[in-house]
Amino acid sequence: MTIDRWIAEKAAAQPEKPALIFEGAALNYGDVAGEIDARAEALRRAGVGRGDRVAWYGLNAPEVFILLFACARLGAMLVPLNWRLAEGEIAQIVESCDPTLVIHDEDFAGAARHLSGRRVVAAGAPLPEGRPAKAEAAGEDDPLLIVYTSGSTGRPKGAVLTQAALVANAAMSVEAHAMTPDDTVLNVLPLFHVGGLNILCTPAFSIGATVELHRRFEPAAMAQALARVDLAITVPTVLQAVMETPQWAAADLSRLRAISIGSTDVPVPLIEAVHARGVPVIQIYGATETAPFAIYQRVEEAHATVGSIGRAGSACEIRLVKGDGSDAGPGESGEIWVKGPNTLIEYWRAPEETAAAMRDGWFRTGDVARRDENGLYWFRDRIKHVIISGGENIYPAEIERVLRDHPGIREVAVVGRPDAKWGEVPVAVVVRADPALTPESVLGHLEGRIARYKRPRVVVFVEALPRNAMGKVVAAEVRRMIASMHAGENAET
Known part of the structure; x- marks a missing residue:
């Protein structure tokens, strides 16, 4: 089974149910399913088959999810490129992942043309037909995403996540947020990170909820959107910018059930300011390599556990490991290790870095935390810091x-x-x-x-x-x- 079934099943049961809201227009599940069917066949005819890569070079758009699910059906991999990088850095990543196609939006048409030796296609344009790829059965164990993150050598490294990783991640997100199919979730974070892709968006699709997607972050627009959604994901700098707008003060947040936050150490005063508006804030801890869910607060515990990063994820295991290799006891600090289907299977074509990051199936995060006697985790810092x-x-x-x-x-x-x-x-x-x-x-x-x-x-x-x-x-x-x-x-x- 491949994760495009999420969309297909909802399209069969409720084709008119809104799936994606983008720039004022809604795509229902029937629309999205049709787009995935067409894109998967076009990709196959363009030569994209099982194990091949397709790169997206652009801002947030429904096309990212259409490509993701089309790649899932084919057993191919999507590589969302960090458009904030310099063109030389983008070229380095493209050389590393060696995509069959690079698909770009109009904002990056000029930069994409500089990717020499690549088949580059504008979003919305017909894909070039080549030698059609062989249709092969794909499954949850197939790699689906390559998300690039900073490497210890200074070169970016691509964390390879399977379809099973997104399934496990989605289950943990649904639990953390108490998400239901009736919810509308908001994402303004860039989709070239697992936070934007997987904290709310792919989990929402997994249960047939609705995603409101913004092309890019604008504080006033996000403040206004918070009044019409049930759940939202943010990071501290984004939330702070939103709270400084007049639209935040004026917004009716009675519908908003929770804001989830992560990416970095979260200031407690920021959490308390949102709680003062009657909205729970839950912290999500993880990494690109964990898809990202690993440790998280649940909505029902948000007010009682302020400052904690929550409890171990239900679909993975957590260890805190001291410098001597032993497990840290309650109150002791140790490096966070994560094991489960949500973790990466490798860094793309980087066996030495993969070996350094993994130990007997455990991913070593490089972050330090302590666990209290109640099973709650409290972030300390990055080991390298x-x-x-x-x-x-x-x-x-x-x-x-x-x-x-x-x-x-x-x-x-x-x-x-x-x-x-x-x-x-x-x-x-x-x-x-x-x-x-x-x-x-x-x-x-x-x-x-x-x-x-x-x-x-x-x-x-x-x-x-x-x-x-x-x-x-x-x-x-x-x-x-x-x-x-x-x-x-x-x-x-």
Whole structure:
């Protein structure tokens, strides 16, 4: 069985049921099923068969899902390209995945033409016929998605997810959100990430719910849309931008049953501000390699477990592993390992990186968490972000959470800087909300809240923090920024 059956079954039972709402127009399940049928046959005639790749180069559009389900039927793989990357980076990914076709929207027509040696086709145009691929039976164990993420070597690596991974992921999302076929879910996140594709959209299709899709994120448009949907997915930077619009204050959120949030450490004050509007916020923890669900809050526990990333996913296993390889006990910190059908089967054509990330079927996330006596998980930080100062582990996220409470701080990132005496010391990189904010005020805010050895030795004020497409602060760029600054220009303490 392939996951295009989700659409086919709903089309047979309720063909007029809305499946996708996009730019004011609705496609019902019958429409979508017909589009998938046509696209799958066109792809096959263009030479796309089992194991082949099809790349999408464009903004959010219904076409992404049509291609996804058409590829599922053929046993092919969809590669959604991160359009925010430079053209050279896109070319590198295309070379890696070697797609049979690159399909692009009008926004990226010029960039797509620069992909030399590729069959490039505009969305909506007839696909070029070639030697038709052999029709082969596909199944849930076939790879379906290659989603590229940053590699440890600096080169992007493609996480390969099977159809079974999307099935397991969908089941966990439906559970977390208490999602029903009557729901309308909202996605404004880019579909080149598993968050945009799989936190709400593919789970909604799996049960016959309705997806409202935005071409790209616009704060006012999202604030208005929240009044007409049941569920929405966001990330902290997106939610903060929405809450700063007048449309947020004016929106009637009585229909909105929950907002799910993830991608990075979530500020508790942001969660509490949404709770004050009567809307539960649930945290989703995972990675590109886990499709992404791995640990999550359930809607019914949202108010009682604020700050937690939730409980182990029902379709996967979770371990917390200490540095010596033993399992962490309650209250102890360890690296999050995930095992289950939702995890990647490999990094595309990267056996060494696959071997480094996997251990006896467990995916090593590189993230640190602790589990309390109630089975709730609490995120600590990325292992690579941990600062080792005088032999002590310092978790930057812990310091950042405290500093975010300072009314004069808009944004903050804490990174390590080499130090001759201590090995590393923490540095606080701050975007001011109050122009009069001083280093002394920043550091004074930490007094009595964290141990003195964890306190930053330097406070640096900047205009903005570097972020990636999903709103995560890029710590490596922050560290490079600090390295390029002369220590004497900063506020030493």
